[in-house]
Amino acid sequence: xxxxxxxxxxxxxxxxxxxTLRCSPKxxxxxxxxYQQALGQGPQFIFQYYEEEExxxxxxxDRFSGHQFPNYSSELNVNALLLGDSxxxxxxxxxxxxxxxxxxxxxxxxxxx
Amino acid sequence: xxxxxxxxxxxxxEGAIVQINCxxxxxxxxxxxxxxxxxxxxxxxxxxxxxxxxxxxxxxSSFLSRSKGYSYLLLKELQMKDSASYLCAVRVNTNAGKxxxxxxxxxxxxx
Numbered sequence: 031x032x033x034x035x036x037x038x039x040x041x042x043x044x045x046x047x048x049x050t051l052r053c054s055p056k057x058x059x060x061x062x063x064x065y066q067q068a069l070g071q072g073p074q075f076i077f078q079y080y081e082e083e084e085x086x087x088x089x090x091x092d093r094f095s096g097h098q099f100p101n102y103s104s105e106l107n108v109n110a111l112l113l114g115d116s117x118x119x120x121x122x123x124x125x126x127x128x129x130x131x132x133x134x135x136x137x138x139x140x141x142x143x
Numbered sequence: 144x145x146x147x148x149x150x151x152x153x154x155x156x157e158g159a160i161v162q163i164n165c166x167x168x169x170x171x172x173x174x175x176x177x178x179x180x181x182x183x184x185x186x187x188x189x190x191x192x193x194x195x196x197x198x199x200x201x202x203x204s205s206f207l208s209r210s211k212g213y214s215y216l217l218l219k220e221l222q223m224k225d226s227a228s229y230l231c232a233v234r235v236n237t238n239a240g241k242x243x244x245x246x247x248x249x250x251x252x253x254x
Contacts, residue, residue, distance in 0.1 A: 034185075063241070065244075070246065071246045071247075072147075072230050072232070072244030072245050072246045072247050073186070073230075073232075073244045074244070075241050075242065075243070078241065086241045088241070120185060120186070130174055130176070130191045130193075130234065131188065131191075132188075133188070134178075134185035134186050134187070135185055136184065136185050137184075137185055
């Protein structure tokens with residue numbers, strides 16, 4: 031049973047560029063949440079997708095956008111990258127939105143130079 | 144706003160017991176999570192408390208007092224592999240995904 035997978039593992043981008051990160055949820059899960067984790071801090075909730083729609087959003091600017099596909103996989107897009115966007119981006123999946131169990135993927139380490 | 148406080152670092156000896164505290168002030172409360180995160184890895188679920196009291200699961204136990212906005216994670220019979228960051232997170236509504244995390248407590252277990 032495959033867990034949550036994310037790609038790529040590491041990524042280096044330049045300020046102003048755009049980036050797309052990908053997440054495949056755990057088998058049987060239909061909900062994907064995205065988090066940003068800066069070094070030395072806890073994860074910060076970005077948004078959540080369920081039934082191909084954004085259901086919840088944290089305090090992140092519109093530069094952060096996402097998408098969920100019919101197979102439940104999801105993408106996180108960040109436009110006009112800033113140095114401060116350098117972080118570990120975590121994807122977590124769950125079965126539905128009203129559950130306490132969510133499983134995290136290994137994350138994508140984004141470095142903006 | 145949301146505020147979750149945990150000690151930044153703790154050190155303990157192999158075989159000992161350690162208690163990691165977490166206090167929270169959040170707008171809404173629907174449960175409290177503890178996660179373990181090894182350096183460079185994803186958080187892994189340890190426990191979930193929604194009612195007051197102690198939940199025991201093997202070497203790990205978690206306690207919650209909703210009236211005090213307080214929780215702790217108790218780790219017994221510490222092992223070297225327990226060296227990690229321990230994250231406290233509050234579920235602010237019924238949606239598990241929208242949890243507010245503390246900055247974590249880095250636990251170092253020494254021989």
